[in-house]
Amino acid sequence: MNGDFLALLPRREAVTAGVGTHGSSAPRLEATTVFAFHCADGILVAGDHRATAGNVVFSDTTEKILELDSHSLMAIAGSPSVALEMARTLQTSFEFYRRSQLRPMSLAAKLRALSRLLRENLPGTLQGFGAVAPLFAGVDASTRKPAIYFYDPLGAQFEAAAYAGSGSGSASVKSVLHYLETWGPHPATMGISDAVNLANRLLMTAAEFDSATGGIDPGQRNFATLKLLNSDGIRSFSQAEQAQLWQEGRR
Amino acid sequence: MTDEPYRWLEAIANRREYIRDQLKDATPVLAVSRPEGVILMGVGTGQSKVFEVYDRLALAALGNPVDIERVRQTAIEAAHLDGFTRDPEDVTARRLLNFSICPALKGSFEQIFAAPLLVEMIVAEVALGQANDVLARVSYDGSVRYLTGGVAVAHTSATDEASATEWLTAGLSPALSQQEVVERMVAVWRKLVSGGPFAGTAIEMHPSLDIAGKTVELAILARESRTQATYKPLILEKAE
Known part of the structure; x- marks a missing residue:
């Protein structure tokens, strides 16, 4: 079917199975592993620190979990230049709206804003070097409940009931999270200490099977970027806090 | 009319008189620089007088609510455009005043065939150290005074404004609690609106x-903030 847009994407080496997946039809982006899951205290959003270009480690100090405003997080996977610019645009847009209208932008409008940016990035996506597949975590002002959304590179948004992942190592993470959701212990009922340790273990697992995932190194006190989102706002977990929780989790 | 210098001066003088008359019933707004941040206060009847402008910037204004809103929107747009074009660090009170707010006010004041903006305000910026906080007193004609004493009062009587600033400056020590500072700000506000002479009275x-x-509307630009936005409504426990 020559006119089928979705059939066109693999031919142009655009993303079909998620950013950074290995395979002949995938773009040469091995950027990241980010994921988010519901726990008892809200949503925990996690990411490693690695950015790669092909088989070269570009940076091991990359921040991929970005605070867009006091109740919105974006986890970036894909082309960092495009993703960081999207985040900056959204940060300005959300804060401008909040300050000028004296109320925060609705969650639906925030989701649509990110969707629009992704759609506008279609040329980059089609050319295979500017694709972004982010995760978005926000809080609905009316229900005060946090929610996780994931996007395809064309801007379609989907709410994740329990968890979502993006980037080259996300397949391993999602497999483990699916197992836990099905057989337990359920992450959604975990307290924050257990959830933090689970997130670090998940990154360790992802790094085992994906060279583009930086993973963690407890011996060097090098842990994930972790942010908890709930109706109270965002809480970041420092490396020292994670190291302490890691030690306590091993006892 | 404007090609005759005398008539232009007369028109400007009439305009000043008109603006002062329109603003005479407006209630004062105050700002105080403290070790924990900059506290802003306004008292209204439904309409807000204290507003967040940008990450480290806020304003407290008196005057016509519609005009306050126009100036507020101008300030917010200019600040966000600057922050997006450059960096949030580059958005400062001085830059915002010199390139956006003051030219807009001056332009409005001198356009003698159009209604002027009926606004007076304080623009505040919190810095990393208290010594570098910026408090600017902006007049309806776009003129601005940068205050160095850590206290700013905007009131329609210049004499009472100076006396109130002096009293507050003398009465605020770093040892005072936030509650005590706000009590003094409220006391000054009461005194200013009571109508009597300020100087020499208790x-x-x-x-x-x-x-x-x-x-009573209170907000703080917090010096230490976990988020980029430092502006927060200040909620104090009410005394019985």
Whole structure:
């Protein structure tokens, strides 16, 4: 079917199975592993620190979990230049709206804003070097409940009931999270200490099977970027806090 | 009319008189630089007087609510455009005043065939250290005074404004609690709106921060903030 847009994407080496997946039809982006899951205290959003270009480690100090405003997080996977610019645009847009209208932008409008940016990035996506597949975590002002959304590179948004992942190592993470959701212990009922340790273990697992995932190194006190989102706002977990929780989790 | 210098000067003088007359019933707004940040206060009856502008910037204004809103929107747009084009660090009170707010006010004041903006305000910026906080007193004609004493009062009587600033400056020590600072700000506000002479008379302190029939609006630009936005509504426990 020559006119089928979705059939066109693999031919142009655009993303079909998620950013950074290995395979002949995938773009040469091995950027990241980010994921988010519901726990008892809200949503925990996690990411490693690695950015790669092909088989070269570009940076091991990359921040991929970005605070867009006091109740919105974006986890970036894909082309960092495009993703960081999207985040900056959204940060300005959300804060401008909040300050000028004296109320925060609705969650639906925030989701649509990110969707629009992704759609506008279609040329980059089609050319295979500017694709972004982010995760978005926000809080609905009316229900005060946090929610996780994931996007395809064309801007379609989907709410994740329990968890979502993006980037080259996300397949391993999602497999483990699916197992836990099905057989337990359920992450959604975990307290924050257990959830933090689970997130670090998940990154360790992802790094085992994906060279583009930086993973963690407890011996060097090098842990994930972790942010908890709930109706109270965002809480970041420092490396020292994670190291302490890691030690306590091993006892 | 404007091609005759005398008539232009007369028109400007009439305009000043008109603006002062229109603003005479407006209630004052205050800002105080403290070790924990910059506290802003306004008292209204439904309309807000204290606003967040950008990450480290806020304003407290008196005047016509529609005009306050126009100036507020101008300030917010200019600040966000600057922050997006460059970096949030580059958005400063001086830049915002010199390139956006003051030219807009001056332009409006001198356009003698159009209605002027009926606004006076304080623009505040919190810095990493208290010594570098910026408090600017902006007049309806776009002129601006940068205040160095850590206290700013905007009131329609220049004499009372100076006396209130002096009293507050003398009465605020770093050892005072936030509650005590706000009590003094409210006391000054009460004294200014009571109508009598300010200088040489005692200022009555009330433990209650409530003002009958009005809403006391308090906000702080917090010096230490976990988020980029430092502006937060200040909620104090009310005394019984």
